[in-house]
Amino acid sequence: MTIADRLRKAPWSVPILAVALTAVGVTTIATAAEGHPVEYAWMQVRWAFVGAAAALLVLAPAYLRIVAAWPVLYALGTSLLVVVLFKGTGQSAGRWIGVGGFRMQPSEFMKLLLVVALAATLRYSREHRRLRGFARPMVLVLVPFLLVVRQPDLGTAVLFVPLFFALLYAAGARGTHLAGVALAGVVAAVGLAFVPGVLKDYQRDRLFAFVAEHTDAKAASALKQSQSHQLHQGLTSIGLGGWTGVSDDDGGVVEATRDVPERHSDFIFPVFAARFGFLGVTGLLLLYAAFLGAVLSTAGRVREPSGRFLVVGVFALFAVQVVVNLGMTVGLLPVVGVPLPFMTYGGSSLLTSFLAIGLVMNVGADPPIELGRVGIDDD
Numbered sequence: 001m002t003i004a005d006r007l008r009k010a011p012w013s014v015p016i017l018a019v020a021l022t023a024v025g026v027t028t029i030a031t032a033a034e035g036h037p038v039e040y041a042w043m044q045v046r047w048a049f050v051g052a053a054a055a056l057l058v059l060a061p062a063y064l065r066i067v068a069a070w071p072v073l074y075a076l077g078t079s080l081l082v083v084v085l086f087k088g089t090g091q092s093a094g095r096w097i098g099v100g101g102f103r104m105q106p107s108e109f110m111k112l113l114l115v116v117a118l119a120a121t122l123r124y125s126r127e128h129r130r131l132r133g134f135a136r137p138m139v140l141v142l143v144p145f146l147l148v149v150r151q152p153d154l155g156t157a158v159l160f161v162p163l164f165f166a167l168l169y170a171a172g173a174r175g176t177h178l179a180g181v182a183l184a185g186v187v188a189a190v191g192l193a194f195v196p197g198v199l200k201d202y203q204r205d206r207l208f209a210f211v212a213e214h215t216d217a218k219a220a221s222a223l224k225q226s227q228s229h230q231l232h233q234g235l236t237s238i239g240l241g242g243w244t245g246v247s248d249d250d251g252g253v254v255e256a257t258r259d260v261p262e263r264h265s266d267f268i269f270p271v272f273a274a275r276f277g278f279l280g281v282t283g284l285l286l287l288y289a290a291f292l293g294a295v296l297s298t299a300g301r302v303r304e305p306s307g308r309f310l311v312v313g314v315f316a317l318f319a320v321q322v323v324v325n326l327g328m329t330v331g332l333l334p335v336v337g338v339p340l341p342f343m344t345y346g347g348s349s350l351l352t353s354f355l356a357i358g359l360v361m362n363v364g365a366d367p368p369i370e371l372g373r374v375g376i377d378d379d
Helices: 003-009 013-032 040-059 063-068 070-087 106-122 131-149 154-170 175-193 201-215 217-227 229-240 249-257 268-300 305-329 347-365
Strands: 097-099 102-104
Touching: 003 040, 003 347, 013 040, 013 268, 013 347, 040 347, 063 070, 063 106, 063 305, 063 347, 070 097, 070 106, 070 131, 102 106, 102 347, 106 131, 106 154, 106 305, 106 347, 131 154, 131 175, 154 175, 154 305, 229 268, 229 305, 249 268, 268 305, 268 347, 305 347
Parallel strands: none
Antiparallel strands: 097 102
């Protein structure tokens, strides 16, 4: 099948909605970065074109070839994460490495590569129907998880965990097994949070500030100045938006959001909420719901297991990022570095998102008929 045939048969609702979200993101970034010497909005537009070209490249080969190449892709991704530990740069964490005249964030690409690896691993396996069968996919997740935590980038590392559970659930793992592993993971995570050296001081302080905010008003007041400034400014901007948003006359939006740290990146949502208000936020949420629904409906039409797992993994990746980013900006979740898909400024994030879109289009354009595989034992 030629790429023209794939383009004709691809589920176009997915990229159309993605482009619409990107356009909203670019206009919001332009507002957030007004007066900034760096032209973030134009840089985001350029990355969007690069992402569209990358999506076409992913659409060119049959996706089963991509699945078959998972060992190489996974090894490449983890190797780049190791390089970051020695050559990484960044203000608060060494997450980026230089490639030519650009910087890339390998942990962003690793999210999608992990989806491919898990889809390939679970494709014909039934070991995960038993608890001991969780070992192999768990190792695949644990290696990049630990490397990304070491950078440190707790927000991106945490995203690997829902991918693990979503794909195992889609593959037919028992709910009781998943619940048991999840409970054990929570207990282990809480215990490790108190172990010196596992988390950076600022990461631990953010978690404790979040807990105090919801359990101890006196402690929350003491921590607010040092650890909750970003959240406080973001909530203030959201509140100023009202029903229809702040008037843009005389730089009203810029004035309302000028004290929000990282307002062009992880905290882009408060800028949008200030500009367009409650009605605009409702429209944005409906747009995200339509996009996620289009991705999930593609998975429902695919019978071949690895293709279905790929699309489910992409759905989980986008859905969790939306929930975590919006949750942290309104104070329902701890503040971690998780981008809002298609809206947060960032070349690596936007490029990974478009690569994921290309993968979904590939699966939806030519899903092979799966007649089964000899040699798989039933439970």
